[in-house]
Amino acid sequence: MDLTQSGRSLDLAARLQAFMAEHIYPNERRYYLEAERLGPWAVYPVVEELKPVARAAGLWNLFLPASDSDGGLTNLEYAPLCEIMGRSLFAPEVFNCAAPDTGNMETLLRYGTEAQRETWLAPLLAGEARSAFAMTEPDVASSDATNISASIVRDGESYVIDGRKWYTTGATDPRCRIIILMGKSDPGSPDAHRRQSMILVPRDAPGVRVVRALPVLGFYGVPDRAAEVVFDHVRVPAANMLLGEGRGFEIAQGRLGPGRIHHCMRLIGLTERVLERMCRRAELRRPFGAPLSEQSVTLERIAEARIGIEQARLLTLKAAWMMDTKGNKAARQEIAMIKVAAPLMAQKVVDWAIQVFGGGGTNNDHLLAAALATARLLRLADGPDEVHRNQIARLEIRRHGATDPRITGGGAAVLDLAESERMGREGLWPPPAA
Incomplete structure (x- = not known):
């Protein structure tokens, strides 16, 4: 398994990080204020202002898959870019990489007729419609x-x-x-x-x-x-x-596989940012005469967060690699695993961060409340945890059913009576008490 990023992906990642620092993070508070004041039925001006800037910078429609478009990225190439965009809840739309548009555009690209693509896909790709x-x-x-x-x-x-x-x-x-x-x-x-x-x-x-x-x-x-x-x-x-x-289920499987990768990588990026804020906050807050960063419970949670993020990222990159090299069907167990693991990890880390921030963590001054809502939502979106766990377990049982336990040492059969008596005669069992 080779998870090495291509030169193109690394270049795009550096450009994305610079754009986020210059345009996204400084505008987040404005975005949240516009969303709160204008409500869900309105266009938020800050997003429309930044879209042409992102497009001019060549950071547009990065989600387009290599399998379906010329010049597109593989799942493995796109995954770290998705993580960077996911650090801010409003960034993906600025780059025309937001759900549900990405999934809908991929659906039209892969399954739509020429007329359907011309009518509906073209304006979506141009960012003129949602x-x-x-x-x-x-x-x-x-x-x-x-x-x-x-x-x-x-x-x-x-x-x-x-x-x-x-x-x-x-x-x-x-x-x-x-x-x-x-x-x-x-x-x-x-x-x-x-x-x-x-x-x-x-x-x-x-x-x-x-x-x-x-x-x-x-x-x-x-x-x-x-x-x-x-x-x-x-x-x-x-x-x-x-x-x-x-053909609805066929389309759904083609649509939801990449979408789950995108959700998980965005969530990993968001959780990375939350952990960074948690660490900085722990250094600043000094209850009872010592910073929170010296308390063992805080240190333990920061360590567990680091471990969880790394585990989720590696599993997600493995799933992306499998989709690229073996196909979505072969990667379905890995896709299901990340869909369970990443939101659970994110929900736990955000909850720990709220504890470090105290009461301020429950409003949205520090973006944690929206992060918690996102993580919890994604335990349901694109299939709840329980459905994915059932699929993981069924695939696991099927996988072991196809192997020979004599080779793997994984047999679970009960010894028959004749075998038990033979082992007793040969002294392989302890003798009965006198």
Whole structure:
């Protein structure tokens, strides 16, 4: 396994770090104030001001995959760049590398027709529009995506869509032009994973109603523009179907694998920044006559945070390398592992940092409250921990079932009676007490 970064990735990383120092960190407080005062239905001016600066600097659409675009980056090359951008919650959008747009753009790039790409992908790549992704539903356990019940019904040269979605990321953004919706197009199919399809729904189509913005642990618009959306007899052209009827799960797997890598690397970057702040704060605060940095509990937590971040980063880079060299399917266990490990690690580290900061850590003066909301959210987004753990365990059982225990020494069979008696006769068991 070779995790060496290419020269191009190293160059982009240095340029990103310089841009973050000059433009992102100094504007964070302005961003949070705009988000709080303008709310989740508005465009935040600071983001729009910085986008052309990032584009002029050549730091634009860095997420584009090498497998699907000329000049794109591999997952391994992009991972550290994603980590740098993730140090600030508003940075990814400045570089046109924010969710859900990245996943939606990759979906259109990989599965869209030429006409779909021209209509919807081009303005997204240019940063002229934003998008939303509608999968989760309030009325069913959406962690099992076969439960998704929004209906997609063919009617002549159109499809008619009915359903209620929530946590539809990006739907309140006034620049949102297109929603990728997952729904049930063939409820009677004997194959439960061929009942679903994904379809392109214009945000301004009649019958699309954004009911409300949803807070994420009290935050509106930051860290996410979550929304509840109703689709009431929405009619779209048949040409808006992605890839074909019954291909929704196939698209979801192609979309969510890279997206999970991106989420985890951004979260690792955010946690690195939190740990740095925690260390600086521990040096400054002097309760009971000594700095917090001399207390063993603080030192232990800082050490555990360092260990956890390194473990999560290495596992994420391994997953990225496997996706590049062996394919997303072969890397699915590693992808599931990072999706469990990184948010749990981040949530713990941010919680420790809040303890060091005291009461100030619970407001957003130090960005910790938004960081905690982000980490906790990502234990649910793109599949909850429990689903990923089940997949990890099933793949592990299957892997060992395919090996010969005589070679690996991993047998778990109980000795049969004849073998036990033989070993007793040969004196391999201790003799019975007199």
